[in-house]
Amino acid sequence: MARTMPKLPGTGILKGLKVTLETMLKTLFLPGKYLATVNYPVVKEYPVPRARGVIALDQEACTVCMLCARQCPDWCIYIEGHKEEQPPSKPGGRVRQRAVLDRFDIDYALCMYCGICVEVCPFDALFWSPEYEYSEYDMGEMLHDRERLQDWLATVPDAPALEG
Amino acid sequence: MTVDQDAFRYLADAAVSVELETEDMTLNIGPQHPSTHGVLRLVAKVDGERVSDVEPAIGYMHRGYEKICEVRTYPQITAIVNRIDWTSGYANEVPLIVAAEKLMELEVPERAQYIRLILTEMARIASHFMFMASFPLELGAATPLMFALRERERVLDLIESVTGGRFHPNFNRIGGVKPAYGSGSTTRKITQDLPAGFFSGSRQAMDAVLATCDEIEDLVAGNEIFLARTKRVGVLPPEIAADYGVTGPNLRASGIRFDLRKVSDYLPYDRFDFVVPIGTMGDSWDRWWVRLEEIRQAARIVQQAIDGVPSGPLQAKVPKIIKVPKGEVYVRAENPKGEMGYYIVSEGGQGPYRLKIRSASFSNISILPWVLEGVLVPDIIAIMGSLDFVLGDVDR
Amino acid sequence: MNVIVEFFQDNFWALLILKLLIIAGLIPVSGLAIGFGELKLSAKMQSRVGPYFAGGRYGWLQLIADGIKFIQKEDIIPAEADRPVFRWAPALVMASTVGLFIVIPFWPEGSVAGIEFSQGSVRNLDVGIFYALAISSLSTIGVLMAGWSSANKYSLMGGLRAAGQLIAYELPMVLSVIGVVIMAGTMSLQGIVDAQAGFSFFGTVDSATLGHLVPPYMILQFVGLVIFFTAALAEMSRIPFDMPIAESELVTGYLTEYSGFRFLFFFLAEFANMFTMSALAATLFLGGYLGPGVETYPILGPVYLVSKIAVLVFLMIWFRWTFPRFREDQLQNLAWKILVPLGLANIVVTAILKVVV
Numbered sequence: 001m002a003r004t005m006p007k008l009p010g011t012g013i014l015k016g017l018k019v020t021l022e023t024m025l026k027t028l029f030l031p032g033k034y035l036a037t038v039n040y041p042v043v044k045e046y047p048v049p050r051a052r053g054v055i056a057l058d059q060e061a062c063t064v065c066m067l068c069a070r071q072c073p074d075w076c077i078y079i080e081g082h083k084e085e086q087p088p089s090k091p092g093g094r095v096r097q098r099a100v101l102d103r104f105d106i107d108y109a110l111c112m113y114c115g116i117c118v119e120v121c122p123f124d125a126l127f128w129s130p131e132y133e134y135s136e137y138d139m140g141e142m143l144h145d146r147e148r149l150q151d152w153l154a155t156v157p158d159a160p161a162l163e164g
Numbered sequence: 165m166t167v168d169q170d171a172f173r174y175l176a177d178a179a180v181s182v183e184l185e186t187e188d189m190t191l192n193i194g195p196q197h198p199s200t201h202g203v204l205r206l207v208a209k210v211d212g213e214r215v216s217d218v219e220p221a222i223g224y225m226h227r228g229y230e231k232i233c234e235v236r237t238y239p240q241i242t243a244i245v246n247r248i249d250w251t252s253g254y255a256n257e258v259p260l261i262v263a264a265e266k267l268m269e270l271e272v273p274e275r276a277q278y279i280r281l282i283l284t285e286m287a288r289i290a291s292h293f294m295f296m297a298s299f300p301l302e303l304g305a306a307t308p309l310m311f312a313l314r315e316r317e318r319v320l321d322l323i324e325s326v327t328g329g330r331f332h333p334n335f336n337r338i339g340g341v342k343p344a345y346g347s348g349s350t351t352r353k354i355t356q357d358l359p360a361g362f363f364s365g366s367r368q369a370m371d372a373v374l375a376t377c378d379e380i381e382d383l384v385a386g387n388e389i390f391l392a393r394t395k396r397v398g399v400l401p402p403e404i405a406a407d408y409g410v411t412g413p414n415l416r417a418s419g420i421r422f423d424l425r426k427v428s429d430y431l432p433y434d435r436f437d438f439v440v441p442i443g444t445m446g447d448s449w450d451r452w453w454v455r456l457e458e459i460r461q462a463a464r465i466v467q468q469a470i471d472g473v474p475s476g477p478l479q480a481k482v483p484k485i486i487k488v489p490k491g492e493v494y495v496r497a498e499n500p501k502g503e504m505g506y507y508i509v510s511e512g513g514q515g516p517y518r519l520k521i522r523s524a525s526f527s528n529i530s531i532l533p534w535v536l537e538g539v540l541v542p543d544i545i546a547i548m549g550s551l552d553f554v555l556g557d558v559d560r
Numbered sequence: 561m562n563v564i565v566e567f568f569q570d571n572f573w574a575l576l577i578l579k580l581l582i583i584a585g586l587i588p589v590s591g592l593a594i595g596f597g598e599l600k601l602s603a604k605m606q607s608r609v610g611p612y613f614a615g616g617r618y619g620w621l622q623l624i625a626d627g628i629k630f631i632q633k634e635d636i637i638p639a640e641a642d643r644p645v646f647r648w649a650p651a652l653v654m655a656s657t658v659g660l661f662i663v664i665p666f667w668p669e670g671s672v673a674g675i676e677f678s679q680g681s682v683r684n685l686d687v688g689i690f691y692a693l694a695i696s697s698l699s700t701i702g703v704l705m706a707g708w709s710s711a712n713k714y715s716l717m718g719g720l721r722a723a724g725q726l727i728a729y730e731l732p733m734v735l736s737v738i739g740v741v742i743m744a745g746t747m748s749l750q751g752i753v754d755a756q757a758g759f760s761f762f763g764t765v766d767s768a769t770l771g772h773l774v775p776p777y778m779i780l781q782f783v784g785l786v787i788f789f790t791a792a793l794a795e796m797s798r799i800p801f802d803m804p805i806a807e808s809e810l811v812t813g814y815l816t817e818y819s820g821f822r823f824l825f826f827f828l829a830e831f832a833n834m835f836t837m838s839a840l841a842a843t844l845f846l847g848g849y850l851g852p853g854v855e856t857y858p859i860l861g862p863v864y865l866v867s868k869i870a871v872l873v874f875l876m877i878w879f880r881w882t883f884p885r886f887r888e889d890q891l892q893n894l895a896w897k898i899l900v901p902l903g904l905a906n907i908v909v910t911a912i913l914k915v916v917v
Contacts, residue, residue, distance in 0.1 A: 010388065011386070012385075012386030012387045012388050012391070013387055013388055013389070013882075013883070015382045015383075015386055015387075016382065016383045016384070016386070016387045016882045016883065017878060017879075017882050018382070019379055019382045019383040019882075020307060020383070020605045020878060020881060020882045021605075021878065023307075023311075023379075023604070023605050023606070023607055024601065024604040024605040026607075027604045027605075027607045027608075028604050034607055035607055035608075035609065036310070036314045036317075036607040036608060037607075037608045037609040039609065039612055042617075047324065048321070048324055048325040048359075049359075050324070050325060050326070050327070050328040050356070050359065051324055051328055051329075052328040052329055071237075071239070071240065073236060073240040073243055073244060112243065112244075112332075113329065113332070114240075114243030114244075114332070114334050115243075115328065115334060116239055116240060116243060119239070119342070128328065160325075160359040160360060161359065161360040162355065162357045162358065162359060162360060163357065163358040163359060163360050163361075163362050163363060189713065191713055191714075191717075192713075213717075213721075213888070300884055303884035303885060304799050304800065304802065304883070304884040304885030305799075305881075305882065305883060305884040306602075306606070306881055307605060307606050307881050307882060309606075310606035310607060310608060311606070311607075314607060383882070384884075387883065387884070389800055389883050389884050389885070389886060390883075390884050392886065392887070392890050393884060393885075393886070393887060393890075540887060540888075540889065541717070542803070542887045542888070543887070
């Protein structure tokens with residue numbers, strides 16, 4: 001408390017003026033250290049590896065179990081699949097069935113980036129990626145189909161090293 | 165009642181108002197306004213510049229949280245609930261999860277509790293910096309806005325490096341903090357433990373936070389104009405504050421020594437050494453000063469906590485599908501805005517049967533008709549700003 | 561070349577019109593320059609960059625771009641507004657600013673490249689400072705008109721607050737100037753600058769020998785300078801006195817309903833007013849165009865004046881971005897209870913000094 005109260009009337013104002021002047025001089029002459037602005041899009045800051053930017057899909061790993069679509073709080077994942085028959089693994093064996101993904105859409109206009117879908121997927125088909133520059137002029141373009149989601153897979157970073 | 169009579173100093177010249185038949189003007193400080201922290205509508209009856217009556221109209225932002233939560237599971241609720249008080253995202257999730265764990269009678273591992281505490285204190289710093297930015301801006305000083313937001317970015321970057329989200333971390337799970345991506349995965353488990361560089365980054369950030377607190381204090385606190393605008397403005401006597409259910413820094417600024425962090429055990433605060441700032445008069449200046457000191461104390465707690473984070477699992481042993489047993493529980497926590505409480509009625513399902521959210525700002529703004537009586541119109545803005553509420557918290 | 565110069569020197573009206581055209585060009589230029597300075601300086605005070613992309617990564621085109629944006633906007637007049645009053649309010653505010661430019665002495669008498677300059681201002685009125693103060697109070701009427709004619713409670717409140725504030729701060733401004741008038745013995749601004757040029761400290765040291773580096777009235781009339789500066793800040797409705805505009809409360813007060821080119825008028829008038837008030841303060845207290853070497857090179861006169869104005873404008877910008885705003889009863893308190901007695905005391909002391917010293 002004693003720090004803040006001005007001792008003489010009028011000195012409180014002068015202290016405030018000193019802070020502003022100091023900041024101005026520091027920003028003018030030492031911008032590397034004191035300038036807080038990052039001039040996007042000329043300079044870009046890359047977010048941390050864990051940042052939740054966009055969700056990527058590995059189609060090979062998906063078995064159409066629908067867990068992610070069920071657990072999504074916004075119900076923004078649309079999945080359709082069908083079952084295909086595959087030849088038996090050895091001759092004379094049972095005909096196997098395999099689920100094939102037809103449609104996997106995530107509507108990013110609804111998505112709230114909570115990550116529950118990524119978390120509950122039992123087959124490691126969904127990953128987080130820090131990419132965030134996918135704004136569109138048309139709301140319909142915010143629905144990413146499975147090819148686009150597959151493309152995001154290339155931007156998924158490795159997991160960061162952990163604290164000791 | 166120790167009401168400061170100077171606070172009601174605008175009694176007009178009685179003789180003049182008898183001769184002139186005037187009517188009070190109804191000024192609608194409407195839902196769209198630069199400084200009502202959201203969509204709050206104040207229907208104010210003003211007589212010239214003096215306010216005679218204020219009626220807040222809330223509900224413009226009611227999103228139906230309690231109804232939404234009835235049809236969702238606990239992980240989904242955790243993802244949604246940090247949008248109630250969006251300036252301090254993480255602090256909203258903690259009492260909810262602690263309540264569910266109480267019903268399940270779970271023992272949360274130490275490491276998870278420490279991480280929860282660190283993130284909660286960082287959320288407190290973020291929320292109070294938002295206050296530091298917006299309150300002087302409403303009074304006219306535009307510079308503390310930039311200083312405070314600059315430091316808030318550091319804290320938000322730290323929270324993002326751990327949880328992946330700045331404002332909406334979604335990092336709590338029943339039994340601890342979020343353990344892994346693809347928790348059902350058989351091939352690859354990526355743990356969401358603290359990333360490398362978190363401790364050193366936090367230390368740097370807390371140093372910068374403390375330095376900026378000093379800077380803001382120099383810029384704002386002793387400033388005679390600021391003192392003239394906030395000293396003895398909006399005096400809230402302690403009895404009135406307690407009667408209306410005001411909590412948090414507003415209550416402490418009025419002189420009542422009450423902080424849930426020292427009393428409750430929802431997080432291990434008793435292991436850390438920190439001071440709870442108490443104000444003297446209950447005016448707007450005290451409310452500002454209490455929050456500034458709370459930033460400093462929160463930085464202190466974080467510095468102590470970082471040094472002593474134990475190793476261990478991040479989550480207790482819980483089944484994959486968690487069903488919370490039947491029962492009722494109420495857990496309250498010291499959120500940056502005040503006291504936040506969750507009352508859960510559980511019927512044994514994956515989600516609650518009924519969830520009641522006691523939010524801090526709702527009770528805090530119930531004081532508005534009382535405290536805004538007889539003040540000038542500019543003081544409305546100063547007092548509302550000093551109460552530090554957000555409409556998401558009020559309306560849920 | 562000589563024919564043109566002689567034509568202007570002989571023909572009174574041609575010279576007057578030329579000077580008025582120069583003033584008309586100076587207003588937007590000064591407004592833009594000061595506006596740009598405010599944007600950049602305020603940004604540096606907040607560790608930001610300010611305008612960056614407009615104008616080759618340095619931002620000097622930002623205000624011009626803003627101007628073009630304002631010009632091409634739709635002209636909206638509220639349905640219940642009083643249309644003629646609404647239209648004329650910005651014109652009055654701008655007129656009061658323009659009127660001030662006329663009496664300020666920009667250059668000293670002398671000759672440049674063989675051309676004789678006789679007067680330093682557009683018109684050297686004998687009652688220069690009186691005229692300046694009177695013209696600057698025209699903006700009060702403009703503000704009241706703006707606040708009242710927009711059919712909006714917020715604008716009305718802003719306009720009423722503004723009227724109270726502007727009228728209250730007229731008196732300290734006048735009182736602070738009287739001290740200078742007493743010391744100089746004349747009301748014409750050119751005469752005041754001449755008095756400062758010929759001033760001798762304690763009858764011994766001449767101001768001219770010091771190279772005009774020590775403005776005499778800054779020391780002797782320091783109280784007057786402070787009062788004048790404070791009153792000028794209040795007259796321009798800048799923070800800490802911007803209750804009428806009060807962005808966070810009244811959504812720009814009396815300006816709320818103005819959009820497009822009319823808003824640009826107010827905007828530009830504010831910045832040009834900063835220029836003229838600083839020019840007045842520089843002329844009255846800091847010596848105007850005086851500086852080392854101004855007798856031999858009269859072309860340096862405007863340079864010195866502009867640099868003094870720049871210092872004062874920087875002070876105005878600095879104060880704006882550091883302080884919160886006063887509540888209007890505190891404003892009135894400051895004006896009537898503190899500044900007016902100080903101004904009166906200043907006059908008494910000055911009068912005594914003038915007789916005694």
